Amino acid sequence: MEIGSQIEGCYRNTSLGMPCRQGSVPPLGIDARTVEDIQAGVKFAADYNLRLVVKNTGHDLARSTGRDGFMIWTHNMKGIVIHDKLTPAGAPVTEFHEQAVTVAAGVQWHEVYSKLDDVKRMMVGGVTNGGSVGAAGVDNVLEFAVVLSNGEHVTANAQQHPDLFWALRGGGGATFGVATSVTYRMYPTVVAVLLEVAVDPSYPNQALKSSIEECIRISPTLTDMG
CATH class of the missing domain: 3.30.465.10 (Uridine Diphospho-n-acetylenolpyruvylglucosamine Reductase; domain 3)
Incomplete structure (x- = not known):
């Protein structure tokens, strides 16, 4: 297999048994540990017209990856x-x-x-x-x-x-x-706080709809109250 095809492997719909290589992870990046590192990375991407990707852990799959892009990896910026x-x-x-x-x-x-x-x-x-x-x-x-x-x-x-x-x-x-x-x-610190709402949209219910609307309406007030 040619190197180019290896880099482009691992699409999201790749079969389970196939090798996973570079995929959508940018092939080039910077291990940013300071603000100055990030500034240098942003300038580098601008100078060479590279797609810029920012990643900490990669939890946000759609925005922490970018095929053929340039990554600013912030994972080691602790504090x-x-x-x-x-x-x-x-x-x-x-x-x-x-x-x-x-x-x-x-x-x-x-x-x-x-x-x-x-x-x-x-x-x-x-x-x-x-x-x-x-x-x-x-x-x-x-x-x-x-x-x-x-x-x-x-x-x-x-x-x-x-x-x-x-x-x-x-x-x-x-x-x-x-x-x-x-x-x-x-x-x-409080001992415990839990708010859980489960909705089945296949069963229209006006009372449930009104309850959810009320929760959303009072959310800013509850936030202000801490």
Whole structure:
């Protein structure tokens, strides 16, 4: 088999017994460990007109892969900073949030939860960039640190770059930059919280529909209440 065909193997519909080679994983990338690494990667991709792919663990299959692209791998960008009191960038000193945590791009959720458990705190995360499952995840973001397509490293929050802050929380597509860290609200640990809704759409039910609509309606209020 020629090298080119090896690289192009492993489509999603490949049979189970066939060898899996490069597939849609970019053949070239950078092991980013600092903001400067990401800036260099963004510039390199722009200079050579390469499709840019950002990956931590690869959980987001559709956007963490890209055939013949250039990957910025953030998995080794570790760092968790707990703030007892945080004033967002650009905000007056009189505006602050108690209990916040800043999470670097390569940190996984089990690492965050373990760290917060040590200080008896909790947070709501999830699929943050581009919107979460429900309102709770994005509504708890205080600010993003982002490398833009021109290589500039900015902080996006309600005071600085508010349009970008809006977009990164689900107001648009996921092509605005590479997040280097995200800062979230924290809360005192509670024993247990569980909300589960199972819906069978094959059985139309107006009462069920109304109940779900009400849950969605009050979700922002519940989030504000912590």
